[in-house]
Amino acid sequence: MKLQELRISMSRFLDHPAGVLLGVGALFGLGALAFQPVFGTEVPEAGILEPLQAASAEEVRVETLDRGQTFGGILSRAALAPSEQQSLLLAFREQANPARMRDGTEITLRWVRGQETVRGVDVALNPDELLRLERDEFGWRSSVMETPVWSDTVMVAGVIERDLWSAVVLNPELKEMPMGDRARVIDLMDRVFQWQLDFARQIQRGDAYRLAFEREVRPDGTMRSGRILAAELVNRGDALHAIWFDLHEDGQGGYYDLDGESLRRAFIRAPLEYRRISSMFNMNRLHPVYGDRRPHIGVDYAAATGTPVMATSDGVVARRGRAGGYGNLVEIRHANGYMTRYAHLNGFASSVREGGRVSQGQVIGYVGMTGTATGPHLHYEMHRHGQPVDPLNVDIPAGDPIPPGARDRWDAKMGVRFAMLEILPSASELRMAAAEAAEGETRRANTDDD
DSSP states (O other), X not given: OOHHHHHHHHHHHHHSHHHHHHHHHHHHHHHHHHHSOOTTOOOOOOOOXXXXXXXXXXXXXXXXXXXXXXXXXXXXXXXXXHHHHHHHHHHHHTTOOGGGOOTTOEEEEEEETTOOSEEEEEEEEETTEEEEEEEETTEEEEEEEEOOOEEEEEEEEEEOSSOHHHHHHTOGGGTTSOHHHHHHHHHHHHHHSTTXXXXXXXXXXXXXXXXXXXXXXXXXXXXXXXXXXEEEEEETTEEEEEEEEOTTSSSOOEEEOTTSOBOOBSSOSOSSSSXXXXXXXXXXXXXXXTOSEEEEOSEEEEOOTXXXXXXXXXXXXXXXXXXXXXXXXXXXXXXXXXXXXXXXXXXXXXXXXXXXXXXXXXXXEEEBOOSSOSSSEEEEEEEETXXXXXXXXXOXXXXXXXXXXXXXXXXXXXHHHHHHHHHSOOHHHHHHHHHHHHHHHHHHHHHHHO
């Protein structure tokens, strides 16, 4: 039958109602047949292709600036002509001084694969900045790239079995953090509670802590910056709390207890970050150099030479210079008749001048052993109305509480941040877990002996 005749017949057939039904059924039947599997045939397997290793379009070589080496020497080894070196160094100087590059600086040289001409040089200025040098039509151009970071919040709790350093640095919950960053967490804790506790003297075994802190993390896992959002420190059975709150919403917030009272005091407890007391306030101390008994009207903090020393309160520098047995001395006068002294310094901060103002926490000098001293330490004194007082026992007034106008915002922030701590085990739970772990170790040791 011709194609035209078939079309006419099918048209007439579909004009009949029965033909419509049969026609639709026939179409479905043909469709079903079209999708029926063909039995007796094998489906071919595509197989798995081996992974292809594509070579990078760029070759790199990392050099480390060792003691006695120069940036120019590394460029010479990379076969850069003297004229090119000069052009590259000019571009470098637009961003940094090559003469100030530290030993250990990493320098990355880049080539297009298969070519001999260096196309780019990267210099790690510091952990947060990379100076990139690239060719252009006029020679070399330079730019500074900031190391990208990501933010997270870390929550950790622990009990102090030996000392605070071990309890934090060796906490298994922080094992993914670099050791140096774990030590920085202790410094953050010290700064938060510096008005309430002297970490060198008042922390004891059995104390416990809970922390929630946010940090900025570099690609290599190190911490650029960190801030404690909420903290609890149980000291001698008393729980101290600290909640960070940005009262003026300018990034310069402070710490408050759960009632909204400021933790800040007119004086911080100690002029050094985490440190050890080597001699306390004593009106009848045996002098280690002269061998006789005489008043020791201050506190000595043992620390490595060069450790930064901070002003414990806002004030005006009354004296800066040599002062007999005190060695290098800074004397600061404060409000309400207070005066503080910082002695045996190795050197002074460049910003400290007689008659100039300093603020609480500002670095004013560095630990040394100038004057009459048997080793590097800071001798710190506090006087009130001309009379020496024990810095470790003086009653210091608190700062301003949360004002009424900010109470609603404070309540909301405090609730969220305190809830972070509540997720963590409490001091009693931590002590119980530590006791059970110690008991388990004892049982295993006894079993091994048997």
